[in-house]
Amino acid sequence: MQVFIKNMVCDRCKMVVKSELETLGLHPISVELGVIELSETKITDAQSSSLSRRLQELGFELLEDRKRQLVEAIKTTVIELVHRDNDESKLKHSEYI
Structure with missing residues (x-):
């Protein structure tokens, strides 16, 4: 199951969120900026x-609203684009996004 989280912008954010998930008894498979993959197929309301x-x-x-998830995914992509070495790719920013 995927969980979308707003305002994750760095590796420290990923560590903090992963720690909180584990504290709550959830099992993250991967923790990336803005999106978490859990081994659980569903989480309870509690x-x-x-x-x-x-x-x-x-x-x-x-983030539970699909439109807000999309906006956050675009923001995360832009953050990754800014932080990577621009000399590595000849892609235009619009192509990357």
């Missing part, structure tokens, strides 16, 4: 509520 509350305390936000 787990979702606890996760949402804890993420807000840490400055993140659980």
